[in-house]
Amino acid sequence: MLSDTDHDFLEEVRAFYAEALTPELARAGRMTTWTYSEFEYGRRWQKILHGRGWGAPHWPAEHGGTGWTPVQRMIWDVETARASPPAIMRIGRDLCAPAIMAFGTDEQKREFLPRILAGEDWWAQGFSEPGAGSDLASLQMSARRDGDDYVLNGTKIWTTYAQHANRIFCLVRTATGARRQEGITALLVDTDTPGIEVRPLINLAGGHEFNEIFFTDARVPVSRLLGQENEGWAVARHLLKYEHGGGHGGTVELRRKLAWLWDMAALQSDGLGGTMIDDPDFLRRFSELSITTSAVTFATTQAFAALKRGDPPPPSIPLLRLRSRDLMQRITELGLDTVGHYGAVYQPDAYKVVPTAEPIGPEEALLAMPYYLSYRGASIAGGTPEIQRNNLARNLLGL
Ligand SMILES: Cc1cc2nc3c(=O)[nH]c(=O)nc-3n(C[C@H](O)[C@H](O)[C@H](O)COP(=O)(O)OP(=O)(O)OC[C@H]3O[C@@H](n4cnc5c(N)ncnc54)[C@H](O)[C@@H]3O)c2cc1C
Structure with a gap:
């Protein structure tokens, strides 16, 4: 109430x-x-x-x-x-800003935070490299100190929406320590710095979401160091705490996707004179997904109630996130099965905000393939399921 x-x-x-x-x-x-x-x-x-x-x-x-x-x-x-x-594009507001608040100088807070809030600055996340993804500590991009600048050389990859970003939050290597986590430094970089080149990577569905970024002798002032030199691992860990979605918004999103699926199935012929919502196999799979979504919603509410009481975050939260991602994949998979041959139609111009093509078939069906592909990727971003399960095994089960 x-x-x-x-x-x-x-x-x-x-x-x-x-x-x-x-x-x-x-x-x-x-x-x-x-x-x-x-x-x-x-x-x-x-x-x-x-x-x-x-x-x-x-x-x-x-x-x-x-x-x-x-x-x-x-x-x-x-x-x-x-x-x-x-x-x-929430990287600046939801990931970089908390790190700047926690580790930034007063000047950095004054310079960056108001511009993020006002939608004037847009940040990309420069963590992954061709040889460093799940194992982020193996990153190699170098930053060599030269006077009042760092000189950056190396490559970042999978950088979402970097083509729109005027800033990038980079993890770089400033030293080689006994542990790989030592010698990593966090830098706040302008993307228009000479020596930075952003090249598009086109994803499976033909969309330009990712980029590869090449740094060649790019000079970044030392004043753009966030936290201490060689102690960027702590900054990265802080930022990554904010990376995972979920929560109540996530469960509503699951229910919205279920509603999309149902509406679409109601329009789609089952080939026997009815629609897909008359199909027993569709109904069985849909019911299972609805029931699991309800269970995740109730468990999320329970976790929220614990937080509201002031209890520590319940251990179920990372499990619920994993389960939500899995559910989203299964919902969009059923979506693709339901639209049949419409799923093969590739019409990005028809689902633009200002469309330049008429959809072939129902508009809802147009989204089935992009949703399906997108939620495959969503489970990788911010930590693959295998890595998250490893973390759960270690942190929750003490294995
Ligand atoms: C949609 C999307 C957006 C992204 N946006 C950004 C971005 O803006 N900025 C950025 O820096 N990066 C971004 N990434 C990159 C993302 O962080 C990496 O893809 C992710 O960390 C996995 O790294 P990898 O791709 O190198 O895969 P790898 O680490 O090479 O993993 C390959 C496979 O091996 C498994 N694996 C690896 N290590 C282990 C282990 N120890 N135990 C068990 N299994 C293991 C993984 O689970 C995976 O299945 C994005 C990725 C996606 C999909």
Whole structure:
């Protein structure tokens, strides 16, 4: 049960979405097939949120956060997932900013945080390299000190939306220590620095989400060091704590995808005079996914209740994240099976925010293949399932 104050807040959030989410922005959210919406719409949405004072609800109030209670934040997460606004490229706001708050100098906080909040700066995450992914500590990109600069040489890869970023948060090697985690340094880099070249990597579905970035004698001022030289591993670990999604917003997203699946199945012929929702195999798989989604939702609510009581984060949280990712893959897999041959249609121009092609078949079906492919990748970003299971085995089971 919500208190009267929380109920008023819920109404306020709903009224905001009803007014601010124009049909065009709503379509940008609905047509998001990859990690983020088309960049321009995410940028516009961040500016709208900022104008309302809600640009970064989870930030501390001193830096421009809202100071909401945990219940208000839950309401915000749920209503946001329901309204489905454009998905903002969140690396700056949700990952880099907490690291800057924790490790940055006062000058760095003053320089970077307000610009992230206002949607003026967009950050990419320069962690992975061709030889360093799960085993991040093996990264090789070098930063050699030369006067007041570091000179960067090396390659970053899989850098999401770097083509839109004006800054990149880089992990570089400044020394070779006894442990590989030693000698890593975090640097805040402008992407227009001479010697930096961003090249597109086109993903399986033909989308330009990733990039490879080449650094050749790129000079970065020492004032852009975040934290201490050679102690960037602690900064990276802090940042990665914020990488995983999930929570109440994640469970609403699961239910939205189930609704998409059901609506699509209701339009799709089963070849026997009915639609796919008459198909026993579809119904069996759909029911199983719905029941598991409900179980994850209840368990998430329980975990939230524990946090609200002030208990330590329950060990179930990483398990629920893993299970949610797995569910999303299975929902989108059933989506692809349900649309049959429409899944093979490749029509990115038809699911743009401003489409330049008419969809062949139902519009919902158009999204089946991009969703399917996107959620394969989503389980790798931020730690593969195998790595997360390893962590669970170590941290939860003490193995
Ligand atoms: C959608 C998406 C967005 C991304 N965005 C960014 C970004 O913006 N910036 C960035 O820096 N990186 C980004 N990445 C890269 C991502 O962080 C890496 O892909 C991820 O860390 C895995 O590394 P890898 O691809 O090198 O795979 P590898 O580490 O080579 O793993 C290959 C396989 O081996 C398994 N494996 C590896 N080690 C172990 C082990 N110890 N035990 C058991 N199994 C193991 C893995 O689970 C995986 O199945 C993104 C990736 C994706 C998919």
